[in-house]
Amino acid sequence: MTSKHVIAVTGVNKTYPLGRIRVRALSDVDLTIGRGELIALAGPSGSGKTTLLNLIGCIDKPDDGRIVVDDVDVTRVPLHRLSTLRRDTLGFIFQTFNLIPVLTAYENVEYPLLLQNLPRRERETRVRHWLREVGLEQQAKQRPDQLSGGQRQRVAIARAMVTDPKLVLADEPTANLDSETAARILDLLGEINARTRCTFVFSTHDPSLIARAERVVRIRDGRIEHDTTAAALEVA
């Protein structure tokens, strides 16, 4: 039986070496995220939001504490053994898009499905569907350097969604986009969340992005300062 939480973070600490000293990035963080939520991790630069996103995304390990992703305690498993979980359960959207430059838009979206060894016909159906969803059917054969920033991020969104993940993690997804393009990308993410009920967690310090989140978790100096909904924030 699956729990109602897709993410459960309990008592997590994380430090990083900086020269001869260690810098504390997260202190005693507790957080649960329900299925289908659209959550913004907000906070100034260096507050620890990207670190938290990395830990949830199983691409980094906490010093101590426990993280459960989709009912799997990922803190007990070495990172390189979590590739199947990352492949099947998680989707990533990066600030700098991180598309594979030698692959076309179609091939970039197709890549995660190749990792899943899906048959060609099924891959084609899913890739076409998601390219249509993000409005890039016509650009399928173009390589990233032939696309605008907004188009690249749309390809990245299609790539993150094509495996039908339970959780999509987006690190500052609009930071490299102009405000108009950023607004369109946010609309798209909102629509996808509403339609698929896939959980979205993104880190940001962009007020317009924070305003669109159902729930905002504010982080400062590695600690969770506030954990409330955007509506509650407006009232406050």
Add this chain to the structure above:
Amino acid sequence: MIIKLALRNILRNGRRSAITLTVIVFGAVGLILFGGYKARTFFALRESTINGRIGHMQIFKEGYAKSQSQKPLDRALDDAAAIRKEIERDPRVKMTAAQITLMGLISNGEKSETFIATAVEPPKERAMNSQRITAGKELSDNEADAVLIGKGLAESMHVKPGDYLTLMTTTTAGSLNAMDVRVVGIFMTGVKEFDERAVKMPIAGAQQLLQTTKIEKLLVFLKNTDDTAAVHRLITSRVHGIEIKEWSDLAPFYHQVVALYNGIFGFLGIVVFAIVVFSVANTILMSVFERTREIGTLMAMGTTRGRLRAMFMAEGVGIGIIGGLLGLAIGMLLAMLINRGNVMLPPPPGYTVGYRLQIMMQPPVLITAFLVSFITATISSILPALKASRMKIVDALGHI
């Protein structure tokens, strides 16, 4: 997808890949040209040694090798005609030739030198075409007192065709005997030390000098060198009371040359291997550093370490295959041009005659050149591939 990604990444930085490919092509071409030259040299040396001097096999009387006698022809071949008839029944046998080797003193009346004479059957000797006549003519069929002498010996004795010399040696009975001979020609084998002592004379003349009617050995010439072992076995089963030596046992110089060239070829191979390894490893390692963030992204999406290793090794394999094939094509083209170009090389050590540079395009040489390129490029990619697969995802994603 792995192959597609590898090929596109090879083309991604075209200039760098081109430089790496050039190194591999140079290596493969070097191996093809030197390997082909080596193969041609071995072949030419082997065939000239066999057909010009020693034959594919030599037939002696049983016990010849262990004989300690000081007298010439003490272990002469009995009933050579019957043995010869039996051997020549085999269609793989081109011909047999009787020979006697003798040593002694040669004199022009004023000075004497030691000589080593090979007594031959003149028609067979002409068929062997073992030496180059520089003055006079070949031995004819019916002149028992005619001799050919080596160029160095002719210069030492101050003789020319038509002049007379005296040969002196021990007979089969152990006494001394001398015989006046007429120089009909001067020859050159190309081996300086041999040409300074060499005499060739008809069997009839040697038998007269040694006071015998016997012969020392029979040389067996085959149509194809590859049949040597098979014909050897057949002769052993058919003819008794003899011992047989194959050309390989009689050609120490050939084996020395083979060992020397193989040593050089092996060293060249190691140098090519090292250059290709460093060049390809450098290319792929630079590619790994440049694509660190990409590697992080691929791992974040669920790419396993094994798949990532395969991706980078596929690039090494791809470079190896492309470089190897290009090297084969260019190497074969150059070999053809060299073979048509009539390039002459200076005489090798101990020889007085130069020879034509020829490259033999044998499948083993071509396959070796391709495999060396392919395998070294593949090996070179192992370290960069391991480095890529062991990156920490979070560090790779944060790489600028």
